[in-house]
Amino acid sequence: MSYIDKLNPTQKEAVLHTEGPLLIFAGAGSGKTRVLTYRVAHLIEQGIDPYHIVAITFTNKAAKEMRERITQITAEGDQVWVSTFHAACTRILRREIEVLGYTGNFSIYDTADTTRLIKDCVKELNLNEANYPAKSVAHVISAQKNELISPAEYERTTAGSFREGNIANIYDLYQKRLKAANALDFDDIIFKTVELLRDHDDIRLKYQNRFRYVMVDEYQDTNHAQYELVRLFSGYAQNLCVVGDDDQSIYGWRGANIENILRFEKDYPGTKVVKLEENYRSSQTILDAANAVINNNESRAEKQLWTQNGKGEQVRVYMATNAKDEGAFVAKVVGEEVGRGSAKYNDFAVLYRANAQSNSVEEALVSAGIPYRMFGGVRFYEHMEIKDILAYLKAINNPYDDIAFLRIINVPRRGIGAATINKMQMFAYENGISLSGAMQRAAEVPGLGKKSAEVVKFWGFMMELFHFSQENSVASLIQKILDDTKYVESFDPDLPETEDRLNNLNEFLAKARAFGHDSDDASLGRFLEDVALVADVDNYEASANAVAMMTLHSAKGLEFNAVFIVGCEEHLFPSTQSIENSDLAKMEEERRLCYVGFTRARHRLYVTHALSRLRYDGRVVRNAPSRFLGEVPLQYMVPVNAYGKPKAVLQSAARSTDDPLAGMTSRMAANNKKSDSLNKPRTMKATFDEILSRPAPSRPIPKNKTIDFKIGDMVNVQKTKYGVGEVMAIEPAGADFEVTINYDTVGKKKFMANLLNITKV
Numbered sequence: 141m142s143y144i145d146k147l148n149p150t151q152k153e154a155v156l157h158t159e160g161p162l163l164i165f166a167g168a169g170s171g172k173t174r175v176l177t178y179r180v181a182h183l184i185e186q187g188i189d190p191y192h193i194v195a196i197t198f199t200n201k202a203a204k205e206m207r208e209r210i211t212q213i214t215a216e217g218d219q220v221w222v223s224t225f226h227a228a229c230t231r232i233l234r235r236e237i238e239v240l241g242y243t244g245n246f247s248i249y250d251t252a253d254t255t256r257l258i259k260d261c262v263k264e265l266n267l268n269e270a271n272y273p274a275k276s277v278a279h280v281i282s283a284q285k286n287e288l289i290s291p292a293e294y295e296r297t298t299a300g301s302f303r304e305g306n307i308a309n310i311y312d313l314y315q316k317r318l319k320a321a322n323a324l325d326f327d328d329i330i331f332k333t334v335e336l337l338r339d340h341d342d343i344r345l346k347y348q349n350r351f352r353y354v355m356v357d358e359y360q361d362t363n364h365a366q367y368e369l370v371r372l373f374s375g376y377a378q379n380l381c382v383v384g385d386d387d388q389s390i391y392g393w394r395g396a397n398i399e400n401i402l403r404f405e406k407d408y409p410g411t412k413v414v415k416l417e418e419n420y421r422s423s424q425t426i427l428d429a430a431n432a433v434i435n436n437n438e439s440r441a442e443k444q445l446w447t448q449n450g451k452g453e454q455v456r457v458y459m460a461t462n463a464k465d466e467g468a469f470v471a472k473v474v475g476e477e478v479g480r481g482s483a484k485y486n487d488f489a490v491l492y493r494a495n496a497q498s499n500s501v502e503e504a505l506v507s508a509g510i511p512y513r514m515f516g517g518v519r520f521y522e523h524m525e526i527k528d529i530l531a532y533l534k535a536i537n538n539p540y541d542d543i544a545f546l547r548i549i550n551v552p553r554r555g556i557g558a559a560t561i562n563k564m565q566m567f568a569y570e571n572g573i574s575l576s577g578a579m580q581r582a583a584e585v586p587g588l589g590k591k592s593a594e595v596v597k598f599w600g601f602m603m604e605l606f607h608f609s610q611e612n613s614v615a616s617l618i619q620k621i622l623d624d625t626k627y628v629e630s631f632d633p634d635l636p637e638t639e640d641r642l643n644n645l646n647e648f649l650a651k652a653r654a655f656g657h658d659s660d661d662a663s664l665g666r667f668l669e670d671v672a673l674v675a676d677v678d679n680y681e682a683s684a685n686a687v688a689m690m691t692l693h694s695a696k697g698l699e700f701n702a703v704f705i706v707g708c709e710e711h712l713f714p715s716t717q718s719i720e721n722s723d724l725a726k727m728e729e730e731r732r733l734c735y736v737g738f739t740r741a742r743h744r745l746y747v748t749h750a751l752s753r754l755r756y757d758g759r760v761v762r763n764a765p766s767r768f769l770g771e772v773p774l775q776y777m778v779p780v781n782a783y784g785k786p787k788a789v790l791q792s793a794a795r796s797t798d799d800p801l802a803g804m805t806s807r808m809a810a811n812n813k814k815s816d817s818l819n820k821p822r823t824m825k826a827t828f829d830e831i832l833s834r835p836a837p838s839r840p841i842p843k844n845k846t847i848d849f850k851i852g853d854m855v856n857v858q859k860t861k862y863g864v865g866e867v868m869a870i871e872p873a874g875a876d877f878e879v880t881i882n883y884d885t886v887g888k889k890k891f892m893a894n895l896l897n898i899t900k901v
Contacts, residue, residue, distance in 0.1 A: 143178055143213060154414040155179045158186060158353075161408035162381040163401070167445045168430075168739035169421030169699065172383050173202070176355055177209040179381065180220055183353055190219035192352040194373070197224055198361055200674060202697065206357075221351075225366055226326070226673050229333035233324075234665075236336055236343055245665055247323040247534050247541045248672035252527065254278050254325050256543055261313045267306055269854075270901055273866055276852025281311050285327035286363045286395035288334060291315055320574065322540040326672075330365045337372040348375045359384035359404070363395035371407075380408065386441055387434050390693060390733045392725065398439060419445045419739075421699050423452020426745050429776045430738040433768050437728045445739075453744055454778040456786065457769065460750040463497075465782075467504030469748060470704050473784035474687060475508050477702075485511055487701035489688040491737050493713040496871045496878065497706060498689055505687060515690040521671055525627075525641045526648055530671065532621050533614075535576075536606050537664050542568075542575040552630040554598060560591045576602075614667045615652035692737045703741035705734075709749045709763035716877070734768045746784065759892070847877055847893050849900040855881060857891055857898050864901055865889070 144152060151171060154164050155178045166172035176195060184190050197203045203222050210217030221228065234244045249257070258274040258281075284294050291312035298304035318324065324332060337344040354374045356362070359382035362370065374380035382404060389398040405411045419427055427445045434440065460466035470490055477483040490501050490512075498514065505512045520526065528551055534544035550556045567585045568578040582588060582595040601624070609617050622628060622645065631638045655670065656662045688700065692713075707713055713734070718726035738745060749765045769777070778786045849855050853867050865881040868888060877893035891898065 143181065147175070147178065148418055150414055150416055150418070151175050151178075154416070155182050157412050157414070158183055158188075159379060161378055161404075161411040163404045163411050163413045164381065164383040164416060165413070165441055165443055166383050166385055166416045167419060167443060168385065168388060168736070169419040170416035170445070171418075171420055172357070172416060173206060173209065175416065176357060176383060177206055177213065179355065180210050180217065181213040184214050184216050184220075188353060190216045192350060193355075194221040194228070194351045194353070195223075195355040195357070196228060196370075197222070197357045199697065200224060200227070200670075202357060203227070224673065225369070226329045227669075229329045229369070230669055230673065232333055232347065233329065233336070236340075237332065239340055239343070240332060240336060241319060242322055242324075245322070245538050247321065247538045247544065248329070248669065249318070249323050249325045249543065250521075250672065251278070251326075252522070253323075253543045256546075257317055257321075258310065258314055261310050261317060265306070265309055265313060267310070270864065271303075271854075272306065272310065273852035273854060275866075276850065277307055277310055279852065280307055281314065282327050283395065284311065285331045286365050288331060288365050288368060320540065321542050322538050323543070327365075330369060334365055334368050334372065337369075344372060344375070347373065353379045353381075355381045355383070357383050360386050360389040360398055360401045361391050361396045362400050363397055367397070367400045378408065386439070387437075387443070387732055388696065388736050390696065390729060390736055392729050402439065402441065415441075415443050417443050417445055419447040420449070421742055422447060422739060423449050423743060425452045425454055425776050426738060426741050429455050429745070429772045430735050432773055432776070433731060433738065433771045434735040436771055437731055438724075439728055454786070455738075455772065455776055456744065456746045456780045456784060457777050458746065458748045458780050458782075458784070459765075460748055461752070462750050463500040463753050464504075466706055466748050466750050467500035467502075469782055469784070470501050470706065470746075471504040471508040471510060472782060473704075473746065474505075474510055476783060478510075483701065484685055485687050486685050488704070489690070489695065489698070489700040489702070489740065490704045490706060491690060491692045491695050491740065492706050493692060493715065493733075494871050495691060497712070501689065501704075501706060511686040512689055513684060513686045515688065515694050520644070520647070521674065523641070523644050525644055528627070529618060529621060529645070529648065530668070532605070533617070533664060533668060535602060536609050536617070537668055539576040539602075539606075540574045545575045545579075549598060552625055552627055555594045556591065556598065560588060560595065563587050564595065609664050613652075613656045613662065614664055615649055615656055617664065618649055618652050692733050695740050696736050699740055699742060701742045702744040702746070703737070704746045704748065705737045706748045707750070708747045708766040708769055710766060711763050713766055714768070731768060734766075746780075847879075847898070849898065854901050855879075855898050856901050857881065860889075860891075862889065 144155060147155060148171075151174070154162065154175050158179075164172065164175065166175070180190075180193055180195060183193055195203075195206060197206060203224055207217070207220075207222040210220060210222070223231070230248070233242075233246070237244060237246065247253075255274045255278055258277050259269065262269050262272050262274065262277070284290075289297070291308060294311055295305065295308035298308050318328070337347065351373045354370070356370055359370075361384070370380065370382075382401065384401050386398055386401050389396060389401070392398065405413065422430075422445075424447050427447055431444055458466075458469050460469055474483075474485065474488050477487075478485055490498070492498055492501075502512070502514070521530065528548060531544040531547040531551075534541050535548060538544070546561065549561060563585055564575060564578040564582070567581075568575050571578070571581075573581075576599070578585060579595050579599040582592040582599070585592065585595075588595070605617065605621065605624075608620055612620075628642065628645070631641060652667065655667050688698075692705070705713075711719060714727060714730035717723070718730050747769065749763075749769070752760045752762045754760055780786055847870070849867055851867050851870060854864050855867055856864050862881075862883045862885065865883040867879060868882045869878075869880040871878045871880075879891050879893055879898060880888055881891065881898075882888050
């Protein structure tokens with residue numbers, strides 16, 4: 141029991157409560173992983189068979205950490221089922237999915253696979269691709285699955301709507317095509333597990349009998365499908381412990397429902413509630429600033445973070461002239477701290493609301509020779525060369541996976557062109573077989589002629605790889621694919637990206653070798669499963685001596701000695717969408733995101749905002765400082781100069797225009813009306829207007845245009861010669877929107893919504 145003595149009183153209360161429903165509100169940095177770990181150890185110590193304990197997390201990184209900690213305390217810890225939601229469900233489906241008409245070697249489709257299959261479905265239904273963009277349809281289908289709505293149910297709810305009726309037809313065909321390919325998309329992993337447990341009593345009772353003690357981390361991030369899954373898991377004994385923080389619920393845009401944690405006591409009568417409010421990460425001043433911001437939210441359980449770490453430094457606020465100056469500020473502070481030996485590069489993180497904001501900081505770090513790592517951009521497994529080799533592996537593991545075969549059948553080029561592929565696809569469709577089935581019957585495919593020999597040769601090669609995979613490691617299989625296809629030889633040595641592609645393949649091989657050494661199950665299927673379920677943040681290594689750059693969403697769960705939050709301005713953070721639509725729920729989620737950002741910092745927190753930003757169209761926009769800064773009491777903030785050093789506090793009411801806290805007053809006062817209505821303490825001093833006023837911008841802030849298109853829509857930009865393109869991204873850009881459009885002819889182009897007339901077609 142010595143480990144119990146290391147806990148504070150509320151942590152101990154949570155660990156020792158073992159029977160019945162338990163809700164743990166775990167504030168940022170309050171030691172929730174330790175509580176979960178010790179609770180598992182305590183259950184085992186009390187005689188609970190570890191076979192009957194399951195702990196569910198949201199990331200592989202968190203699952204690995206928890207598993208390692210448990211096994212350090214008790215030797216029996218390795219018998220506890222610790223995994224992510226998707227990994228746990230995949231494990232169950234591998235064993236049980238045959239009752240749903242699939243086989244256990246099913247493929248898991250990523251976003252690119254899903255998009256391609258939906259495009260095929262749109263064509264098959266003779267619908268106009270411009271009216272039903274695959275990415276837009278995929279978003280609708282994903283939303284339905286998160287709510288456990290089947291194609292038939294969706295069709296009933298959309299009766300009378302021509303467009304939604306067609307999307308329902310696409311959804312239905314898409315699911316049929318997935319099943320024919322023996323494949324699931326990412327949302328299906330949860331959806332099908334719920335279906336399995338809900339509709340098959342024997343299987344449900346089997347797992348409820350096994351999962352007698354269920355623990356779920358980050359419960360505030362669960363969507364409806366995950367909520368239902370937890371309910372089904374815990375039905376046997378109701379020994380359900382959920383841990384989370386409603387103040388860190390930041391994934392509403394992808395289906396997370398904050399009400400799941402807020403209504404837990406109603407869902408599970410007799411719930412014991414424990415609040416972990418002591419923070420072990422940050423200084424008290426950082427926590428006071430974070431508390432002041434989050435206290436303005438209505439939808440939250442009352443709690444207040446505190447620490448014994450000491451008061452610490454004030455939040456350092458820098459007002460940049462523009463985005464370039466903002467980036468230079470970050471580089472100067474990091475360079476000076478590291479240069480004098482008081483910090484290492486990996487002590488610092490730069491956080492931003494949207495990826496587009498990273499450019500100026502990245503350029504400044506490059507110019508200063510400061511190493512950095514970016515997270516949240518193109519995932520490693522999304523690089524073309526990695527996806528090609530993964531497609532080979534998927535096709536070997538699951539011969540029904542048409543999407544995988546379509547990607548590799550002529551990669552590298554082997555004389556099987558689009559016309560040949562189309563003929564085989566038509567033959568497969570008419571005969572109700574897979575593409576691999578059509579390959580095996582190539583001689584029967586009408587019009588194939590001499591090309592049938594190439595198809596037969598390719599199929600023979602794939603069979604050779606299949607037999608090789610049965611006796612050899614995944615790394616050896618990858619090496620054989622590279623060698624036999626002469627994949628690397630197909631690269632153009634004169635292209636600058638070739639070296640990166642070679643490095644990526646080498647890293648992929650290294651990952652496969654490590655998998656072979658570290659995994660109890662080193663099968664090809666398990667390797668593909670691990671790859672499919674990896675998250676970008678899982679690749680974050682604190683030991684890498686480089687500045688970390690990532691979005692605020694990606695930073696959740698991480699911590700750093702010093703944190704920069706850049707672009708703290710209205711229409712950037714909070715976003716334009718939450719401001720313009722007066723959407724209280726979205727604004728509260730933006731505020732929670734700010735709270736998450738603040739509480740990533742251990743010792744020092746920098747926030748920056750710029751007087752002006754230059755957009756792609758050459759126009760300068762000016763945004764007021766973020767309302768979230770106005771919600772922080774003045775005693776917790778200090779203005780700093782371009783090197784991050786605190787400025788002397790001016791006693792005069794007349795302030796210079798380069799004061800980074802200046803000019804925040806009028807906009808913040810208006811934005812804080814909601815705080816008054818909630819009868820919460822005001823965070824601003826009476827003299828705030830007198831001391832921190834500065835002249836209004838010399839030019840009016842342009843009002844945002846209301847756009848009538850969304851990501852995935854096909855649009856036409858007037859005054860350009862590019863024609864119709866697909867909207868790939870819409871980012872807040874000051875008082876405007878930056879729209880990224882992809883054209884078949886010229887690739888991706890960016891436009892400002894206010895500058896040109898962008899119309900949906």
